[in-house]
Amino acid sequence: MRIGISCYPTHGGSGVVATELGLRLAERGHSVAFVSYSAPLRLNELPPRVCFHEVAIEEYPLLKQFPYTLALASKLAEVARSHRLRVLHVHYAIPFAAAAILARQIAPDLDLKVVTTLHGTDITLVGSNDSFRPVTAFCIERSDAVTAVSYALRAETDRVFGTTRPIEVIPNFVDPAHYRDARPAVWPAGGRPDATAGKRLPVIVHISNYRPVKRVTDVVRVFARVAAELPARLVLVGDGPDLSQAIDLARELGVLDRVRLIGVVDDVAPYLRGADLLLLPSRNESFGLVALEALAAGIPVIASRVGGLPEVVQHGVSGYLFPPGDVEGMARQAAAVLRDRPLAGRLGRAGAERVARRFPPERIIPRFEELYRRVLGLPAGAEPEVDDGDAHAESFDHERRARA
Ligand code: GMT
Helix, strand or coil, X not given: CEEEXXXXXXXCHHHHHXXXXXXXXXXXXXXXXXXXXXXXCCCCCCCCCEEEEECCCCCCCCCCCCCHHHHHHHHHHHHHHHCCCCEEEEECHHHHHHHHHHHHHHCHHHCCEEEEEECCHHHHHHHCCCCCHHHHHXXXXXXXXXXXXXXXXXXXXXXXXXXXXXXXXXXXXXCXXXXXXXXXXXXCCCCCCCEECCEECCEEEEECCCCHHHCHHHHHHHHHHHHCCCCCEEEEEECCCCHHHHHHHHHHCCCHXXXXXXXXXXXXXXXXXXXXXXXXXXXXXXXXXXXXXXXHCCCCEEEECCCCHHHHCCECCCEEEECCCCHHHHXXXXXXXXXXXXXXXHHHHHHHHHHHHHCCHHHHHHHHHHHHHHHHCCCCCCXXXXXXXXXXXXXXXXXXXXXX
């Protein structure tokens, strides 16, 4: 099949999942065109059958802000025509589904199908904002198929928008081998190396975009309580608006010298492999991809019992879930896990085993293929159209060479 994918290209679970999905589809013989204002971060090189088209963003003196959605719609229609795309799979209702639906109307002869994956903040934060509500509802209703990354997100979508159309739950996925085999990160001076006077220092890691929804000050509060009992370290990976608040609080609580700032990284696996515990005390999380990544890396997760997190982390089996804001509970449990290595080992193994069983690409990608077949009216289980060798595949490869 020939599939167009559009997503946020910057760091964030939705972009990571969309990119990995496109790359895996291409490995399975499909042709994939990514369309965005910059190449998604994991798209470091363009393998066979993958191309990338950039939506140019220009300054418009007349307009306060560049109308990206319109430019994206034009580009999607153009790329769909030049690559004879059959499906536009967009990640987030706003602005991607809106642009894809417009592209479908711009090029009606192509009979494009729009598949929209809801990742969360489009529903829980953006979509339910009154100014976006009608357009989000429209996008959900007019897509040819809609998926949600968790049952919780589907229920929330139905609740917020009163949706009646089917929404299929297709969870995010990770490649277990990538996390299992990653070499643990070497921490900056002062953190690990593991031995300090012969003792191994426990490491808590938090990875996010440091937006208010992540409650990063809770991360610091939990850590400060743990640090009062254990010689632990806190590793903060990523960056975002609330990071400076977290640093200020760590200073105020007297634990800043035990906090290591890593900044934004392409691959979080080494940081998860080098840690003993992931802390994710979010106010909301439709899925929590980083929790899945932590489990894949074999470390337990302490998180909020919100949104889709209970579908990822099994309380008492692969980690522990608490009401958002329960700093005491999270700290008590984090200290208990860090003290009890056999317990941490059991939790880590249980999580990694479930990720390998329930969330590997081999299990999830065929579900998207089946969905594409369904919207295209192809028979269920039909072999994917393999594009190797046809003129179309050559056009993708030509672009790849041009970019190289
Ligand atoms: O969490 C964010 O702010 C980023 C956002 C994104 O675009 O990646 O995350 C959402 O989608 C992820 C991928 O499906 C989910 O793992 C996150 O839980 C979800 N974030 C929220 O629901 C807050």
